[in-house]
Amino acid sequence: MTEFLETSEGPNWLHDAINMLICGQNVTAPRPLGKSVALVTPQSLWEALAEHLGAQEHIAPLLTDNREYPIEQMICEIIADGRRVHGKAYDLACEALGQSKGGHPTALHDVAEALIRPWANEYGRARAEELAADSALDRFAQREDDAA
Incomplete structure (x- = not known):
């Protein structure tokens, strides 16, 4: 039996399936008599990505002194630039952080406030x-001018 990916339509299907999954759609297979x-x-995909990120040396372990925090930096930049610039990525970043508990536009603002407040x-x-x-x-300058 021939492997599907070795057929003429296999590579195209794989390409389309990868794009569909990245775009948030299920990769499906048809059924003869009904729903796919x-x-x-x-x-x-998200679970696999989380495992992948967890295996990266520059991300894990989470509490090392030399960590650069690229995910957190990305979230901050997306929120800083706003919804107008990043659209859905902005909404997802806000969703990942959760709801603001301090009445701010985002929970990132709450975190920043918690860090800044003790230093006020x-x-x-x-x-x-x-x-x-x-x-x-x-x-002093005025006295010198008056004395001159």
Whole structure:
């Protein structure tokens, strides 16, 4: 018996099936008397991709000091650029992060706020010191001008 992929239509079917699966459609096989049967589902692709990503040295293990966080960087860039630029990818990135619990546009904003909030007082003190130093320099310069 000839392998299907060695037939003239096999490579075309494989090409189309790969594209269908990547686009979120089931790869199906026809049945003689009824509804087609799913051979591979998008869920299977996602699970395989997760296993693949987990096996990558630059991604796993998750808590190493030298990790570059490419997935997280990608999600941040997609959200930063917005729905107008990335469309469905933006929606999927937001879905992956979950709903905002702080009333922000995305959960990424919640995470950023949680990181920044503890430093707010420190920033306020530093800004006040900067303004005080600027004011002192202005007074000093004014005294020199008055003395001249």
